[in-house]
Amino acid sequence: MDDIEHTVGTVAELTGVSIRTLHHYDEIGLLTPTDRSASGYRLYGDADLQRLQRIPFYRELGLGLDAIAAVLNDPQVSEEDHLRRQRALLSERVARYTDMIAVIDKELAARAAGIALTPAERLEVFGDDRLIDRAAEAERRWGGTTHFAQRRERSADYTKAEWLTLRAEQREIHQALADALRANIPADAPVAMDLAECHRLHLERWFHDCDHDTHAHLAADYRDNRRIGLNYNDMAPGLSRYIHDAILANRRRHS
Secondary structure, three states: OOOOOEEHHHHHHHHOOOHHHHHHHHHOOOOOOOEEOOOOOEEEOHHHHHHHHHHHHHHHOOOOHHHHHHHHHOOOOOHHHHHHHHHHHHHHHHHHHHHHHHHHHHHHHHHHOOOOOOHHHHHHHHOOOHHHHOHHHHHHHHOOOHHHHHHHHHHOOOOHHHHHHHHHHHHHHHHHHHHHHHOOOOOOOHHHHHHHHHHHHHHHHHOOOOOHHHHHHHHHHHHOOOOOOOOHHHHOOOHHHHHHHHHHHHHHHHO
16 A cells, blocks of 8 residues: 555654554554554554544543544544544633633632632632632732732731621621611711721721721722722612711811
């Protein structure tokens, strides 16, 4: 046959598949050479080389040799079918790797935000991954600041119990502010300013130094709904502006 011209050594050199492996493939019937020379040497034709090209590919995609043999020996499977199957297997692997990368990214984002909890603990504390998903945004915006470094350093050692206490205190303050807004209490009323002061002390106790000027600076982010995590307006319409105004009024009171 005109196309039979490749010895096992030539095939090994061309493909990078070792001679020992080629012998093994022959022994198990996965890749049997089309012919042999008069001296008994294996001779591989073009069709053999094409078959050989598919074996490492399927191996890389996780198929065992028996499964590969079944696929390659199926007379109903065309060359296009092989390509489609390989593409589908590659797509599945890409999806798995993408999911794995997403998990790693969440862990990196959690650590960057100073949250040293397991995924299960984070779910219990935060309810979902929204805060973690946006931690990278927080690092881009404030990562070079002293306050961000303080926040990460302080919170890195918090246990699940401490996070639950922190979050409960946070919810209580937010709820009180939302109730004050709904009760039409002015943002510069003593009650609202007292709640703003509680908010400031909460930040200072749990996260970073927060004098009244720092608090007022943060208030602009609250007003513009640039807070990382739950926006205040999601809790009550107008709450973002209300908290901003209460914080500024509280700063004026302490000036």
